[in-house]
Amino acid sequence: MSLLHTSRALLSKTSSIARKAATKHNFNVPRSFTNVPTPPDSFKDGKPTLQYARALPKTFASMTNEQILQFAEMQIPEACRECIVRDIMAVDQIEYDDAMKIFKKIAETNRRGMQIYALPFYTGFGAAFTGGILSVPLVFELSTVNWFNDKFVTAEMPPLEDLERMLEVGSASWSWMEPILGQISFFLLCMQFARSQLQNLGVRPYFNWQLNMRANYLVSQFPQYDAEFLRSYSKIDKIVEPHEMSD
Structure with a gap:
């Protein structure tokens, strides 16, 4: 019953969105998915016919406006790309292929400066990955331990006969590595806990700020097109995804 209730709520919500968009853009779309007429010969013995199966949309470009709006809401x-393309077609009175050319310009504009906005994430990843790798030789590799000790610690090391095994080296270096690694671990634990509480509150200060900055810039560069469509696309366009999304 919970899944059924959720499905009905989603259909109701997306149908409402579709009706609003249809009114705004003069789209002639069905009121809801449950009211879309199905040809009487679409099913036989409770199974879809070959003719009906052939009509299955295989790309986002072949879907109805209401279907596109539902998936965009998800x-x-x-x-989201398809919403912008169809909005371009309606505003500029051009065909799909020409609208796709304009969308490519919009996508390129949205990605300007994305590497700079992502720099804090790259920095955090690089620092964590590098620190994790370096911590192993700094604790267990004799030459690295001696170098670090000479440069930063100057503690008295055990005789060489007590440093013949990796664990013996770790036992010697642990006297100064334990406070460093322990403090870093505690700091990261506190930051992780703080981050989880911000997530519970729905707060992501820098992440939301840079998303809004990019979305506002995209809207300002293309004010003739629907701002809601542009914002939705801008906020889900990730740096690791292909520049030109395909169906």
């Missing part, structure tokens, strides 16, 4: 990147 933040499917290709659906």
Whole structure:
């Protein structure tokens, strides 16, 4: 019953969105998915016919406006792209292929400066990955331990006969590595706990700020097109995804 209730709520919500968009853009779309007429010969013995199966849309470009709006509400990147493309067609009175050329310019504009906005994430990843790798030789590799001790610690090391095994080296270096690694671990634990509480509150200060900055810039560069469509696309366009999304 919970899944059924959720499905009905989603259909109701997306149908409402579709009706609003249809009114705004003069789209002639069905009121809801449950009211879409199905040809009487679409099913036989409770199974779809060959003719009906052939009519299955295989790309986002072949879907109805209402289907596209539903998937866009679910933040499917290709659906958000399709909303913008169809809005370009309606505003500029051009065909699909020409609208796709304009969309490519919009996508390029949205990615300007994305590497700079992502720099804090790259920095955090690089520092964590590098620190994790370096911690192993700094604790267990004799030459690295001696170098670190000479440069930063100057503690008295055990005789060489007590440093013949990796664990013996670790036992010697642990006297100064334990406070460093322990403090870093405690700091990261506190930051992780703080981050989880911010997530519980729905707060992501820098992440949301840079998303809004990019979305506002995209809207300002293309004010003739629907701002809601542009914002939705801008906020789900990730740096690791292909520049030109395909169906």
